Amino acid sequence: MKFHMIAGGPKPVAPFSHAVETDGFVFVTGQMPDTPDAPGQLPDGIEAQTRAVMENLRLVLAGLDLGFENVVMARIYLTRFKQDYAAMNATYRSYFAEGRLPARTCVGVTGLAYDALIEIDLVCRRPARH
Template identity: 30%
Template sequence: MNIINTKNAPQPIGPYSQAIQFENFLIISGQIPIDVKSGFIPESIDEQTYIVLKNIKYILKKSKYQVKNIVKITIFTIDLNKIQIINEIYENFFLKNKSSFPARSCVEVKALPKNVKIEIEAMAYR
């Protein structure tokens, strides 16, 4: 088992790892939309979704995985009424990275860390 950590994605804000590699699996902890360079969290759901997916891609890269290796995504959002916007950014992300769409769950939650609107966790396999 290997603990994965990259400075290109937000550092954990609690007692957990960015990701764990176990055999051929990479399990990525829930990522929130913190821009690593500035520490800024944008207000809009589209910008937040984009940053979260970008941070996941940095973790994949550090682990020598690619977007096409993602097999499962779980999306947590505070407002399912924004799913159309989330889906648009999400779809573009996978298409741009020449990947098929992984299995996915999407749930509405009451609140997320740092009052963000979205958190995404992922599992990859190679």
């Protein structure tokens, strides 16, 4: 098992690794909508926060030599589910190729770190080396 911390990656808000890898699967810790340059500072609105989360996930994936095409499962947590679900979906969908959407769970929660509106974690599969 490998425990990954990505240099220049998002600042952890709790004791965790950015990702843990085992048997070809990579489990990416849920990312928040802040940036490595401004921890704890969040953009306004669900579209901007969704983009920020996805960019943090892109940064972690890139540090592992992976991309969104390697995502097999996403879990999304929203604090304002009814209000933000449609707008979040439109932004989220733009990060994946047409017809290549990962399996997904999306749930409403009562709170997230930094009072964020969204958090997303991923399960990825590393391509087999031939």
